[in-house]
Amino acid sequence: MTEATRRTPGTPCWVSLMVHGLEPTREFYNALFDWDFVPGPQQLGPYVRALLDGREVAGIGQLPPDRNLPIAWTTYLATDDADETAETIRCCGGTVAVGPLDAGEAGRLVICSDPSGAVFGVWEAEAHHGTATAGPPGTPVWNELLTYETSSVGKFYRSVFGYEVEPVVSADLDYATLHLGGRPVASLHGVGNELPRDRGAHWMTYFEVADTDRAALLVAELGGQVLRPPREGTAGRLALVADPEGAVFTLVRSTGR
Known part of the structure; x- marks a missing residue:
């Protein structure tokens, strides 16, 4: 349900x-x-x-x-x-x-x-309200837009959905969090020329896992690809992977789990 x-x-x-x-x-x-x-x-x-x-x-x-x-x-x-x-x-x-x-x-x-x-x-x-659980391993826990730069696209999402766009003040990081009612719900990450040429700007889904390293190995065993090996990030331990048809997503063992 x-x-x-x-x-x-x-x-x-x-x-x-x-x-x-x-x-x-x-x-x-x-x-x-x-x-x-x-x-x-x-x-x-x-x-x-x-x-x-x-x-x-x-x-x-x-x-x-x-x-x-x-x-x-x-x-x-x-x-x-x-x-x-x-x-x-x-x-x-x-x-x-x-x-x-x-x-x-x-x-x-x-x-x-x-x-x-x-x-x-x-x-x-209507009958279907969406994802019914988030947090346990196997659930989507975060969504992030990877784009060239966040300023102009942030204005678009604010105009359409009424987000409060909160940029991170940093000389070397173009990042902003989208808030609704004071609560963070998604993020924007401007990566400039590091944006993949074959994909362009895209939304990224983060799926929770119990063990990022083990899950990344399993992706490869199942015929997928590990595009960026497990590493520590601000959100937890992350790995960028793709399924056998090439759909890219991020595995994360969130900080505090």
């Missing part, structure tokens, strides 16, 4: 992945995060919801054979009105690629991109 409470608009509420091989991808994430799966909604093609201890944590869908889209985890941000948010995104210099459209009784969605080209989703909840 999903949470019965509606998220504050702008809160990251769901992560979803579209792949070519649904069954091999299910096997990979089942072995890595111990996810189980239930089907639906099927309005957009074959789609499953990942469960951890019976609670929904993520979604995986299958691309049509003729769609050659980048394989990437997509962060969804909550809204009370998908149509109004889509219009605001257009007015603020973003692009709406898909929707707004209904996903059965689950809710209404939009797939869009910010002015820097980073793709994200917008979710207006």
Whole structure:
């Protein structure tokens, strides 16, 4: 069951992945995060919801054979009105690629991109309120936008979702935290020319693990890639990895766990 409470608009509420091989991808994430799966909604093609201890944590869908889209985890941000948010995104210099459209009784969605080209989703909840648990190993615990620079794109997200954008004052770090109601919900990280040329600006999902080093080894054993080996960071012990179809995500054993 999903949470019965509606998220504050702008809160990251769901992560979803579209792949070519649904069954091999299910096997990979089942072995890595111990996810189980239930089907639906099927309005957009074959789609499953990942469960951890019976609670929904993520979604995986299958691309049509003729769609050659980048394989990437997509962060969804909550809204009370998908149509109004889509219009605001257009007015603020973003692009709406898909929707707004209904996903059965689950809710209404939009797939869009910010002015820097980073793709994200917008979710207006009905029956499905999004990720039902965050914190235990196997759950998404943070979302960060990797972009060229944070100042202009921060204004976009503030205009669309009403975030308070709090920059880190640093001569060598371009970083800002997005707050709602005084609570940090996501972050922006400007990396300049270090932005991957093959991916451009993109949202990154952090998944909690019990042991970053062991999880990174398991990713490689399961046919994925370790793109940046485990290291200590401000959030905890991190590793940048990719699944067998190339979807990039971060493993983290959060500080204090």
